[in-house]
Amino acid sequence: MAYSDKVLDHYNRPRNVGSLDKNSHDVGTGMVGAPECGDVMKLQVKVNPETGIIEDAKFKTFGCGSAIASSSLATEWLKGKTVDQALEIKNTDIVNELSLPPVKIHCSVLAEDAIKAAIGDYKKKQQVTAKAETVAVQ
Amino acid sequence: MKLPIYMDNHATTPTDPRVFDAMKPYFTDVFGNAASRNHSFGWEAEEAVEKARKQIADLIGATPKEIVFTSGATESNNLALKGIAEMYAERGNHIITQVIEHKAVLDTCKRLEKNGVRITYLPVRQDGLIDLDQLRAAITDKTILISIMYANNEIGVVQPVKDIAKIAKERGVLFHTDAVQAVGKIPVNVIADGIDVLSLSGHKLYGPKGVGALYVRRRNPRVQITAQMDGGGHERGMRSGTLNVPGIVGLGAACEIARREMAEETKRLSFLRDKLQDKLTQELDEVYINGSLEHRLPNNLNISFAYVEGESLLMGINDIAVSSGSACTSATLEPSYVLKALGAGDDLAHSSIRFGIGRFNTEEEVDYVADKVIDVVRKLRELSPLYEMAKEGVDLSKVVWAAH
Numbered sequence: 001m002a003y004s005d006k007v008l009d010h011y012n013r014p015r016n017v018g019s020l021d022k023n024s025h026d027v028g029t030g031m032v033g034a035p036e037c038g039d040v041m042k043l044q045v046k047v048n049p050e051t052g053i054i055e056d057a058k059f060k061t062f063g064c065g066s067a068i069a070s071s072s073l074a075t076e077w078l079k080g081k082t083v084d085q086a087l088e089i090k091n092t093d094i095v096n097e098l099s100l101p102p103v104k105i106h107c108s109v110l111a112e113d114a115i116k117a118a119i120g121d122y123k124k125k126q127q128v129t130a131k132a133e134t135v136a137v138q
Numbered sequence: 139m140k141l142p143i144y145m146d147n148h149a150t151t152p153t154d155p156r157v158f159d160a161m162k163p164y165f166t167d168v169f170g171n172a173a174s175r176n177h178s179f180g181w182e183a184e185e186a187v188e189k190a191r192k193q194i195a196d197l198i199g200a201t202p203k204e205i206v207f208t209s210g211a212t213e214s215n216n217l218a219l220k221g222i223a224e225m226y227a228e229r230g231n232h233i234i235t236q237v238i239e240h241k242a243v244l245d246t247c248k249r250l251e252k253n254g255v256r257i258t259y260l261p262v263r264q265d266g267l268i269d270l271d272q273l274r275a276a277i278t279d280k281t282i283l284i285s286i287m288y289a290n291n292e293i294g295v296v297q298p299v300k301d302i303a304k305i306a307k308e309r310g311v312l313f314h315t316d317a318v319q320a321v322g323k324i325p326v327n328v329i330a331d332g333i334d335v336l337s338l339s340g341h342k343l344y345g346p347k348g349v350g351a352l353y354v355r356r357r358n359p360r361v362q363i364t365a366q367m368d369g370g371g372h373e374r375g376m377r378s379g380t381l382n383v384p385g386i387v388g389l390g391a392a393c394e395i396a397r398r399e400m401a402e403e404t405k406r407l408s409f410l411r412d413k414l415q416d417k418l419t420q421e422l423d424e425v426y427i428n429g430s431l432e433h434r435l436p437n438n439l440n441i442s443f444a445y446v447e448g449e450s451l452l453m454g455i456n457d458i459a460v461s462s463g464s465a466c467t468s469a470t471l472e473p474s475y476v477l478k479a480l481g482a483g484d485d486l487a488h489s490s491i492r493f494g495i496g497r498f499n500t501e502e503e504v505d506y507v508a509d510k511v512i513d514v515v516r517k518l519r520e521l522s523p524l525y526e527m528a529k530e531g532v533d534l535s536k537v538v539w540a541a542h
């Protein structure tokens with residue numbers, strides 16, 4: 001199968017590879033997929049709690065080239081977006097940007113899921129923190 | 139050294155230039171129909187075919203009359219299984235095979251099942267070999283045939299063919315073997331091994347594509363096969379169709395070269411394979427070799443690089459032609475059924491690469507391949523959340539994955 005230039009570019013020069021401190025309260029972590037399915041994506045966002053803007057995003061992916069490219073692209077797109085804007089990223093946007101063939105659409109779905117999971121994790125942490133603060137005030 | 143490097147010699151092999159030279163005259167000069175009995179064009183073609191028949195027979199310890207030419211091993215396997223099922227239908231309707239056969243056997247069995255034949259698919263052990271006790275236990279008085287491949291095309295494991303043949307003989311059951319990957323690579327002898335029917339293919343032993351043969355034993359026992367192709371009654375009625383003379387000449391020449399050079403070639407290939415294996419296993423942690431190391435073709439290495447997905451690895455070594463058992467590289471989006479059958483877990487199937495070293499690979503190429511693979515595996519592990527978790531001491535088998 002031939003890969004699109006953009007997939008090759010992300011595969012050869014993946015953006016934002018790495019890990020953020022998953023225990024930090026301003027970091028949201030999403031881990032989706034399963035090894036026996038052949039792909040696992042870990043996507044992390046670091047959000048400024050004041051502004052709600054994603055200041056950093058990192059990923060690590062076990063999966064085919066298209067899965068790597070999808071998650072690499074996702075981190076690029078996430079940076080600078082607000083948490084709510086991030087949730088608007090659709091897998092079809094990734095498919096179009098990377099020219100993914102039909103058999104690779106699941107990679108983009110996984111990337112969207114990873115974004116949602118990371119943001120969800122961040123939001124949950126904020127609620128917990130908020131609750132803790134309310135408790136402290138009382 | 140020229141790039142890309144071809145190291146996928148279980149899929150196919152290049153035609154040896156000596157084989158090609160032998161074939162050339164039979165396209166344009168000696169173009170006769172081997173079945174033309176009344177002129178020299180036919181006689182010359184027939185002579186060439188009979189020479190090839192002997193070259194093939196000599197390689198596997200058969201007699202020329204026991205060789206039936208086909209279009210390849212897919213046809214040979216179809217002819218063997220369907221032809222025996224039909225011919226021996228009155229004696230029984232049960233065939234025993236195994237789960238890691240090539241699709242040419244498995245799908246033929248599925249077809250036969252639709253026609254009322256009962257098929258037992260034996261599992262394999264973790265090393266890829268069948269369990270002989272399970273084979274014995276599977277035989278019933280309705281069993282007419284055992285079909286077990288000589289060597290596997292993915293993991294290169296060599297089945298205990300002699301033991302299987304002995305069991306078959308004791309129970310009066312015929313034994314067919316798909317020996318496509320074994321013939322010309324390791325010694326195969328139908329007498330010493332006790333094989334009744336054997337499939338082989340030209341393009342796996344440096345011969346041309348589209349030609350193969352079926353060995354059908356003529357004595358002790360005399361095996362009969364119902365033809366599956368109707369027509370002019372060629373090949374003693376077992377396979378009609380004008381013979382592919384250049385292809386057959388090529389197959390014969392390839393067998394002759396294999397017979398003469400096998401001992402030397404095996405030494406060279408196993409040296410190269412071992413070198414590749416040693417480099418990869420010494421430089422990288424958590425690599426697993428799939429299938430028995432002891433009972434294995436000299437040129438095969440099937441290896442899983444844990445925490446790295448196979449297709450992404452192939453992408454990184456795109457100047458090297460090898461295969462992966464990863465789902466992403468297959469049309470079905472399922473990881474290799476052969477690796478799954480070993481029970482090592484789907485994740486290792488997704489991480490597997492098959493190296494098939496061949497006659498034309500050099501040591502320099504093997505070194506290049508090893509270095510490149512090591513480099514790319516390291517890079518991809520830097521990218522792998524699984525490798526990171528494993529390094530942190532997380533037991534991945536206990537993680538609840540958000541599977542999609």
Ligand SMILES: Cc1ncc(COP(=O)(O)O)c(C=O)c1O
Binds near residue numbers: 148290318319340348
């Ligand atoms: C074990 C085995 N059997 C059968 C075949 C089919 O052979 P052919 O390509 O000659 O039809 C192959 C090759 O793909 C093989 O590896």
